[in-house]
Amino acid sequence: DSQLNPDYSFANFIEGDCNRLARSAGVAVSENPGGTAFNPLVLYGDSGLGKTHLAQAIGIKTKELYQDKTVLYVSANKFQTQFTEAIRNNNKNDFLHFYQMIDVLIIDDIQELAGKEKTQNTFFHIFNHLHQSGKQLILTSDKAPIELKGMENRLLSRFKWGLSADLQNPDYETRVRILHQKAYKDGIVLDNEVIEYIASHVTNNVRELEGALISLLAQSTLNKKELNLELAVTIIDRLVKNTKRELSIDYIQKVVCDHFSLPIDVLQVKTRKREIVQARQIAMYFSKTLTKASLASIGSQIGKKDHATVLHACKTVNNLIDTDRGFKTQIDEIDKKLKM
């Protein structure tokens, strides 16, 4: 089992200026695995821009063209877990042997091996063995190899042996074509004006573009509403606001302070005044629930507190929500303001 998802094919991968080099290198590699100068082929770029899709497309195509070749797709995390287990079970040789038998090895999100010296060391040996035997390596990373931190230099220098190709954010025209294709695949007919509205407002990455289409579809099915421009405007505006808000702990602090008629910077002040302590806890709670920020990062942005303080704040707020009706009403009101 090569762990490949058939949806992630070349046929489903829309070509644009943003991915042309990476895509054509991928096609070349799948037509002649191990036989091009693109070894390893490193695909890099921000999250949601198609690294996993493209890496898998290469695997799928190779399997189609060369039925007898062993293709394996594995995330760096899974590789790491397998390695740890092999060590624990005294099976390191089996692990090595397994990976050295592969013809086309695809490792996704290689940046996850940062700081994992033993795994990197083993991967180094696998890399050398495969490369010397003319086998193909395909790696993806959220950063260019030169910017990867916590990786052994001898590995990084090998990443540069082949080709590093980046995936960029698609331009408007490509976004339109991606949306057409996704809608078509889902069997939905969308007016051009709807597609154009989405393409001009959801601009961060392809994953969000897909997410927008799914939300729109879900809303129209669940609420039995026509999938027209009006619905698109409502849904998309809400989504776009949500993703913007998601980035900003500042914004959460502002809304919380507004709500309690406190000056915005008061949460940074070192004080035990009850109303300020509570406002700070609420801001921490919303930062934890509405952003992806870590406890430590929330703490450092809200009053220079440590992660334990933030954790305590979240617990306190959760408790009060369960036990204090008046408090819960306040939280609901702030939540509504944040989602406006």
Ligand code: ADP
């Ligand atoms: P990454 O691994 O870079 O985070 P993914 O490969 O998971 O990104 O892509 C996110 C989503 O966007 C996937 O569902 C993928 O199918 C889709 N996608 C990305 N690029 C394209 C493209 N060029 N054409 C069609 N779909 C794409």
Ligand code: MG
């Ligand atoms: Mg990915």
